[in-house]
Amino acid sequence: MPRPAKFDERQILDATARIVATQGAPAATIGAIAQALGAPSGSIYHRFRSRDELLGRLWLERIGRFQAGVQAALEHPDPDMAALDAALFTLAWVRADPAGARIALLHRREEFVGGGWPADMAAEAGRMGADVETGLATITRRLFGEDTPDLRRAARFAVIDIAYAAVRPHVARAEPPPMSLDALVRAAVMASLAATRA
Secondary structure: OOOOOOOOHHHHHHHHHHHHHHHOHHHOOHHHHHHHHOOOHHHHHHHOOOHHHHHHHHHHHHHHHHHHHHHHHOOOOOHHHHHHHHHHHHHHHHHHOHHHHHHHHHOOHHHHOOOOOOHHHHHHHHHHHHHHHHHHHHHHHHHHOOOOHHHHHHHHHHHHHHHHHHHHHHHHOOOOOOOOHHHHHHHHHHHHHHHHHO
């Protein structure tokens, strides 16, 4: 009977995320990940076919986790509260998953699969991108009554851009955003929505 794997996928992804967050994607070699885990390289290849697959899965998993939280926030029955909750979720997510935040905000997708994305992961990334646009179209119509390119940009600004701009300097400095930032983001989101409707 084969021995059970000592390190599961979650542990490998978390170790990889810590390396990427502190040293960048190029530093996340199989050897470095194995050393961080205290595991032989074979333990990693038991779970992932290649370094590209591992890094691609890391990116998809962390971005997917963030998108799921935003989507849940956007389901609030009041559209203004939905937009506000989605923006504030970004701050909460950065505090809860600083490594994931650095991966999402400081790196490009292309850094995670240098040799090109395998077809299944490229398709998954495409679906995630389409889900973002669908979510933005829905919240745009809920907020403003219709979905035009200008109104879509306004919704993106309120739901995503304000919060990203607020947290990015703190993410770059590897520090949690101060709690006082929530009130500023809340005020900016509400002012943005009001200006669009004016």
